[in-house]
Amino acid sequence: MTLTDHTHNPDARSWVLGSENHADFPIQNLPFAMFSSGGSKKRVGVAIGDMILDLAEAADFMADDARKLGELGSRADLNALFSCGAEAMRTLRHAIFDLLTDGGKQADIEPLLYRASECGLHMPFTVRDYTDFYTGINHATNVGKLFRPDNPLLPNYKFVPIGYHGRASSVRVSGSDVTRPKGQTKAPDADAPSVGPSKRLDYELEMAVWVGQGNELGAPIDIADAKKHIAGIGILNDWSARDLQAWEYQPLGPFLAKSFHSSVSPWVVTMDALAPFRVAQEARPEGDPAPLDYLFDEDDQATGALDVTMEVHLSTAKMRDAGQAPMCLSKGPMTAMYWTIAQLIAHHSSNGCDLNPGDLLGTGTLTGNMPDSVGSLLEITNGGKEPLALPNGETRTFLENGDEIIMTAYAEKAGAARIGFGECRGRIVEGPLG
Amino acid sequence: MTLTDHTHNPDARSWVLGSENHADFPIQNLPFAMFSSGGSKKRVGVAIGDMILDLAEAADFMADDARKLGELGSRADLNALFSCGAEAMRTLRHAIFDLLTDGGKQADIEPLLYRASECGLHMPFTVRDYTDFYTGINHATNVGKLFRPDNPLLPNYKFVPIGYHGRASSVRVSGSDVTRPKGQTKAPDADAPSVGPSKRLDYELEMAVWVGQGNELGAPIDIADAKKHIAGIGILNDWSARDLQAWEYQPLGPFLAKSFHSSVSPWVVTMDALAPFRVAQEARPEGDPAPLDYLFDEDDQATGALDVTMEVHLSTAKMRDAGQAPMCLSKGPMTAMYWTIAQLIAHHSSNGCDLNPGDLLGTGTLTGNMPDSVGSLLEITNGGKEPLALPNGETRTFLENGDEIIMTAYAEKAGAARIGFGECRGRIVEGPLG
The missing domain is CATH 2.30.30.230 (Fumarylacetoacetase, N-terminal domain)
Structure with a gap:
């Protein structure tokens, strides 16, 4: 086209x-x-x-x-x-x-x-496999700083599109309530962990990439063909329990801190609809290593990023009771992706792994490079140390029961019709064990 | 029963x-x-x-x-x-x-x-989600020593049944050829990674736990009820590309190093068939912390482990050409699991995550505490430093094309009929890009 x-x-x-x-x-x-x-x-x-x-x-x-x-x-x-x-x-x-x-x-x-x-x-697709990538280089840097102030990005980051397998069964469509998870957490000065509801429940602003046509096991998808395998994109909220994650994640990565619930928007916006918003891949600054051959395609570098804007809004129970509109927490660009969608498809299948129709790929949390384009509370509150003041006098470090997160996204520019994604909405409710 | x-x-x-x-x-x-x-x-x-x-x-x-x-x-x-x-x-x-x-x-x-x-x-089940645990404490210790000689087990190991989401789509039944994956690897002294076929392809001896009845999202399974959710068990070979893994796995865990192929045995042996082989959970030595409440059940501690023996056999192309039988590489007990199957089910669902019929849980590599009960070549060859001598004069650090791994398992004791699992077999073949 x-x-x-x-x-x-x-x-x-x-x-x-x-x-x-x-x-x-x-x-x-x-x-x-x-x-x-x-x-x-x-x-x-x-x-x-x-x-x-x-x-x-x-x-x-x-x-x-x-x-x-x-x-x-x-x-x-x-x-x-x-x-x-x-x-x-x-x-x-x-x-x-x-x-x-x-x-x-x-x-x-x-x-x-x-x-x-x-x-x-x-749910738009029956999700067999859900893979969450980590393409948001600003997010990866911000989170890395919390653990390694002097060396936030690991040496593999600019070579490997880092990703991990997520939980497919607990992906739900926008509008489904999110039960606060419980689990093990351990305070740094405690001898042993304790079990209870997460106290550091967060959202993560991501885009959802849906796989269309798949590939056979053992037959990698060439990056030049990757486009043909993308059904379209939507919005993804990768809810995260930061306290569970900090204690459980070594050495094999996030598990129960994420698997309690992930929310996706119901509408699948096709790559064809987004064609007018294809832009050059600019998240890779001058001086960074060039993508390895299997991740490099000239056309992809020239037009493989998407000029899409994403927003996060918060509505607390108090705000709703007072008839107040949700508050915008952030507004940022999808071009914060260090890797293109085509690079994710090519990398994922490069070892022979088979992708299938309905597979969900998360972009990873997309934080822009402005203070008002930050994709998680962990980053906004500097790991929970700097509470966020809401206009009605409430504060938040992490999410409270009754809080609702509404994510939206859209592409707009002069000379083209505006393309919207609808919304991805979820409200935190108390867990079965309090 | x-x-x-x-x-x-x-x-x-x-x-x-x-x-x-x-x-x-x-x-x-x-x-x-x-x-x-x-x-x-x-x-x-x-x-x-x-x-x-x-x-x-x-x-x-x-x-x-x-x-x-x-x-x-x-x-x-x-x-x-x-x-x-x-x-x-x-x-x-x-x-x-x-x-x-x-x-x-x-x-x-x-x-x-x-x-x-x-x-x-x-394939016995259509696998929606595959979770690989890490319950083999001897394996975790051996692998940990390669990275952290003085501190092989991380502080969470004896509290959290460590696990991660695996790739469901690439699970195949015994007998399917395994295409050698290619991917990024980086030598410690190299400036940048290179791409090629894995040179450190390994097997991992695990048992497969199949989930029967599932649970609703947000409704954890109590450990006392966990048994009702287990369909049965089989054998799992969690093929691993060690060189891909070393470079890609931080900070989010294994990804392409595992997702190219996992093999399962076709027969599902029910927990009822194995009832005579239930034994006390003894992998947790005196002095270790007691399981947290949600992971503790008296009956499970008394009878939640299984007295099952697992074997790994290797057949090389040369051995087959010479009409030689496969060579036994190891023989070890399933009781090397630090956590019981019921504990895995309870932990997995403790955050509200929903399990579903056909979900596959891997036990993690089960290495015993004897030199001849080691569940991977990585451990047998001390990270590839000490090649294994085969009787026909060949040596192996990792798997060569044409090598076939045959895993078997069985339960036997006086006064009971022997219960076998059949086999889990896979042969390494050259990848599409050499």
């Missing part, structure tokens, strides 16, 4: 009322999600303005090649649909675009639109 | 020819696997001697309660069957035992037996 693809034309208009200049879902976006309406079964929907198009129903009005894909809209997750690969999904995108812009189709298609406010949204 | 359960009677006999005193699969074992015969679709089988019973076909001859369970034998994995829980599986075990011991049923059941040597065996 070139940048002159007609689906990116900012002047394109859908006949769907209210979709024009919609903050998140104009005709140029067309993200996918799993939705249900009125107790019906889950099926694939496409967002257009404040409405959701039932993909499988709309398939009847598409030409042959797109119709077969659209029929996969009746499945219980997006896995089968996106396993068809990026090129097939582009054909489908064009078919949906045509139905929603061609006034002659309005009478047929309008009955297949559902009011989003009356629908439920569900 | 008490130890006087009639299915444990060592004098019990099946009418199936050759099953009497079978080394692995006497009537007292009755493990489950996924099998296929003559190009048929995969279905659930039960081992008896050298034969496999088709469970779904046999269900027709069972009483109501067992029949419903047996009908799940037509599914494509063991997940649905074992999600019914340990008690239901005990009912089914008794029903199968009765069919195979009652001579009056022989005419009906004999046609439902398939010669194992003519069948294919497949």
Whole structure:
């Protein structure tokens, strides 16, 4: 797809009322999600303005090649649909675009639109494997400083896209409550650990990369082909219990400190929708080592980063009781990624590991290089030492029960329609053991 | 189930020819696997001697309660069957035992037996999540010594059952070739890493614990209930690329060094079959801290370990060409686990994480406390510094292409029938990039 693809034309208009200049879902976006309406079964929907198009129903009005894909809209997750690969999904995108812009189709298609406010949204994919990377170099530096003030980044950081396997079973869609985990913690001066609810519960602002077409075990994906394997992206909140993590994580990495819950946004924004926002990979400063061959692709270096802005908002119980709007905690760029998405795909499969449709890759916490673009409370409060003052007089070092974190993301620039991601929301509730 | 359960009677006999005193699969074992015969679709089988019973076909001859369970034998994995829980599986075990011991049923059941040597065996479960623990305290000590000679075990080891998330997608059944991974490695004196096939490819001798019934997110499993959530156990080879691991693993743990392939044995040996081999948990020496409350259960301490012996055998291409039998590299006890299986289940879910049917838990490499009971080449060769001499004049520090590792396991003692696990086998083949 070139940048002159007609689906990116900012002047394109859908006949769907209210979709024009919609903050998140104009005709140029067309993200996918799993939705249900009125107790019906889950099926694939496409967002257009404040409405959701039932993909499988709309398939009847598409030409042959797109119709077969659209029929996969009746499945219980997006896995089968996106396993068809990026090129097939582009054909489908064009078919949906045509139905929603061609006034002659309005009478047929309008009955297949559902009011989003009356629908439920569900996990977009069945996640088999979840891998969390660590591409946020500012975050890695900030966290490293807490442990190693003089030497925050380890020697492998600029060569290896560092990542680890996360827990797939506990990934939940936006809106699901987050039960405060309990676990072992040990104070530095204590002889032994004690067990109780986490006292240092945090969020982590990440983007979610969804794998579309997979690869066979033993057959790495070349970086030049990586694009074809990306279904799209969303927002990820990698909730973290810092006190559990500090005690458990050596020598094999984070485990229970993360596996209690991870939240993803329901809408999958395709790489096609984001094409106008591809930018050069600039997180790697002059003087850093060049990517090793298997991680280097000229086109990827020139256009492999995404000019997407991410925001974190906090709503406390007191704020809600007083009718106050959530407070913005940070606003930062996705270009804080030290590695491109294509580099993550190429690295992950470079040892022969097989990726599969619906695999979730987290970017790692993305902290910008400004004081107001910091992706976790751990960093904002300097490890809990400098409480954050909220406008209503409350303070926070870490999250309290009743706190709700709302993450949003969007891409915007002159000469292009704004592409939004919807939101990723979660509220902390008391755990079963207090 | 008490130890006087009639299915444990060592004098019990099946009418199936050759099953009497079978080394692995006497009537007292009755493990489950996924099998296929003559190009048929995969279905659930039960081992008896050298034969496999088709469970779904046999269900027709069972009483109501067992029949419903047996009908799940037509599914494509063991997940649905074992999600019914340990008690239901005990009912089914008794029903199968009765069919195979009652001579009056022989005419009906004999046609439902398939010669194992003519069948294919497949992945027993669809693995959603794979968690690898680190319970082998001798292994943890040996590996720790390579990095920290004076302080091999980290302070958390005796409090926290250390574990990390593994890669689920690349778990394969015994018999699948293992493609040598490539990846980044860095020599201590090199300025930068280079990329190539791993030169320090190793096996790790582990046992596989399969989760049966799961739990809801946010609802930890009490250690006293943990047993009900265990489907059974098998053998696990956690193939490891030591050179990739040394360079990539900080700060988030092993990733590509392990995710290229893990091998499991096809047969799931139930905890019921192993009941006569439950022993006290003795890996925790006097003077070590007591398990924290959520990890302590009196019955589990008294009977939560398993008296199972594990063996590793090596067959090189040269040995096979010369018609030589595989060489035994080690033979050690499963009681080298510092934590019981119940403790692993309780810990894993203690933060609210949900376990699901088919989840795979690795015990971690189990090295005994004898020179001939060492579970990896890394330990046998002291980090590659002391090559192992093979009887045919070859030497090994790490695995060569063509090397095959065969792991076996069994439980035996006077007054009980021997319970075998079959084997977990894998051969190293050259990777796609040499």
